[in-house]
Structures are given as structure tokens and as C-alpha cells.
Amino acid sequence: MLALYGKPTSINVRKVLWLCAGLDLPLHHEPAPPPELLAALNPNRQVPVLRDGDFVLWESNSICRYLAARAGREDLLPTTLHERAQVEQWMDWQASDLNSAWRHVFMARVRQHPDYLDDARAEASLAQWNRLMGVLDEQLAATDGYVAGSTFTLADIVLGLSTQRWRGTPGSKPALPHLAAWFERLRQQPGFADHVDNGVA
Template sequence: MLELYGKPTSINVRKVLWVLAELGLEYRHDAAGASTDAAADARLRRLNPNAQVPVLCDGDFVLWESNSICRYLAARAERADLLPQAPRERARVEQWMDWQATDLNSAWRYAFMAGVRRHPDYQDDAAAAASQAHWNRLMGVLDRQLAQTGAHVAGERFSLADIVLGLSTQRWRMTPGDKPVLSCVDAWFARLRPRAGFALHVDNGVP
């Protein structure tokens, strides 16, 4: 059986949980990283030298990095709807997944840590405002992409790009701060609501 390690409040763990729900796969979930338990930390570090979650174990195969795990699970299940096999279609999905993991995540980090986590290392109001403004600009990029496709992030069909960006959008919606009205993002987010696992792992009150 598949084993997933990682606290269920982690946005990156929730990506994988949503993919697992979409695929209807059975798995065992270990909420590693949810406590300060030294033994749990040591176990996590044995699986991932970065001691970060999520980590997926498929028998003796160990994989970390959330977007890589999502791609692996879709490919393992031969779900070309989630991760196309045609090079250009697949590249388009992966382009938006990589954008989420790099550009978008870098933009929101300060605003989120300051406004939601209230982390003591993130108390600069000007830096938080700049982070929020950058985050809003990038969400505008997503809005324009959705205006072009009229459906989902990478085109007409739901894909892994919608999963990873759906989580990021939920975080944007729940983080305090001034935000523009993005009608295409709002309509797309509403289209995601009936998906398997969405209510449990995305729109569940956790930013």
C-alpha cells in the first residue's frame, strides 16, 4: 500500500491528498511533521534528507517534492487526463505546476507568514505589503490565463495544474489583505468544488 508522510495542514501534503482522492487510491497516512516528536523527526529525515513533507513511499520507492509526487501518481495510474502524454500538452501542464512551485510560492511567503502564521521573523509591514502586492499581480496572471482557456489552467480539461494552483488559490483567498476581484479565478474555483477530495483537502477552512 502507498504510504504518505506529512501533516494534513501542509499545503504541499494537501496537493497529494487531493491527487490520491482523484485517483481513488488506498493509502496509509502518517502525519509526520505535525509534532515535535524526536523519533518522528528522525524517521522523516531517513526518508527525506531535507526533513520536509510530503514524502511518498511506494514499496521500496521513496519520493519527495510535492509536484513530483503528484506527477508520479498520475503517471503510475496512467491518467493522461491529469498528466498528458503528448509532449506539448504535458509541458503546458508542467509549466503551470512549476510556476506555482517557484514564482507563486515565492510571492506569497512573506504575506502568508506575517498575516496567517504570525511568525516572529515576519513582522515587517512594508515587506508584507510588497509580498501581497506581488502575490496579487501573479494571481492576475492566472486570471488572464483562465480568461483565455475559458475552462481550466492548462486548457479545456482538468489537470494536475488545477490541483496545485487550486490549493494556492485557496490560500490566497483565505489570507488577510487587499485583493483585486478576479472573476475568472472565482468562476474556475467554483468549477473545482465538485471534484473528488476538494471539500476535504482544499476548501476545508485551512489556508
């Protein structure tokens, strides 16, 4: 059986849990792996970590790609060159540009971490986050469906979690109608209530 290590409040663990719910995939989930085990599995000592027999994989977006391919779910991760590249483009954008934008304001206003209490920097972080969510809104206006086109893919999973975090972080946000309509469509996906809209930012 597959084993997943990492607390279910982690946004990156929740990506994997949501995907597994949609795949109806049996999974042993260990929320609090011993530190020595985590260090042995991942040199970064971070979660999530997936173990499939002797094979170990870390980085949440890579885990999602692996599981979709393992299940033969070409709807989630296409095999045609251009379609797959578009899905992976938005997954990489989530992991790089979008994650970099929200870090300061999220840590300040949700986690209330003492190293992030500069409110001017938090506002600047939120402004950049809002701008990038506007980019996503424009993409959804163009596709009139899901992030990478007319069907639900891994891009929607990773960006759905990021959008939930944006919605749950205090601060002024623009009205983004295409984003809002898309998020309502995501509610129909298996596992959404348990792993996305579950009260955790």
C-alpha cells in the same frame, strides 16, 4: 500500499491528498512521522514524502506527477509532448514564482511568525502575489476552462491549493472573475471539500 508522510494542514501534503481522493487511491497516511524516519526518507527533512514499496519520493509536485503517471491518468498528466509541457509549466510556476511571492505576507498574517512582522514587506509581498494571481486570471480567461486547457489536470490541483491560500490570507485583493469561476468549478472535484476548502489556508 502507498504511504504518505506529512501533516494534513501542510499545503503540499494537501495537494497529494486531493489527488489521491480523485484517483480513489488506497493510501496509508502518517501525519506525524518520527523525525528520524523523516530524516532517513528525505535529506531535507520536509514533507510530503511518498513511499511506494522500496521507492521513496519527495517534492509535492513530483509526487503528483508520479501518482498520476502510475495510475495511467493521461487526463491529469498528458503524454503528448506539448500538452504535458503546458501542465508542467504551470506546476513549475506555482512552485517557483507564486510560492516566492506569498511567503512573507502569509507568514506574517496567517502564521504570525515573529520573523515576518514587517508590514511594509508584507504589503509588498501581497502586491506581488496579487499581480501573479492576475496572470493566472488572464490564463483562465484565455482557456475558458482550466489552467492548461479545457480539462482538469495536475496544474489545477497545485494552483487550486495556492488559490485557496490566497483567498484565506488577510489583505486587499483584486476582483478576478475568471479565477473565481474556475475555483467554483474546482468544487465539483472529489476531495475538494476535505483537502482544499477545509478551513486551512
